[in-house]
Amino acid sequence: MPKKRTSRGRTKGGKGSSGTVHCSQCGAMVPRDKAKKITGRITLVEPTLAKELRAQGAYISPATDVKFYCVSCAVHRGIVKVRSEVERRVNTRLR
Ligand SMILES: [Zn+2]
Incomplete structure (x- = not known):
């Protein structure tokens, strides 16, 4: 069966299942390995x-x-x- 993406859109690998997380914006339940994880820094003290x-x-x-x-x-x-179809197969880092 042809695959659209090498990772099938997830980072699960051969693992059976992963937990779920809530989307920070819309609150949808998403598999943890499918969700896009963004880490940011917050300053508690003024610069x-x-x-x-x-x-x-x-x-x-x-x-x-x-x-x-x-x-x-x-x-x-x-x-x-x-x-694009070709670019999809390339694994890139977020940001
Ligand atoms: Zn969402």
Whole structure:
């Protein structure tokens, strides 16, 4: 059977099943390996204040923000794009 994508749109591999996550935007239930995981950094302290504090030797731990998006929301937000038939087979990193 011809395959549209090498990974079939998932990162599951030979694993039977993976858990589900909720899409951060629309709340849809998506398989964890199919959802697009986006990690971002959030600053809890204002940048100017953080700079001053860091100069005085304070350590400000970076807070990470993990978001999962379903495929349609990822396309809508521009995280992934609709690719041509040939390009689809190429594995690329998100962002
Ligand atoms: Zn969604």
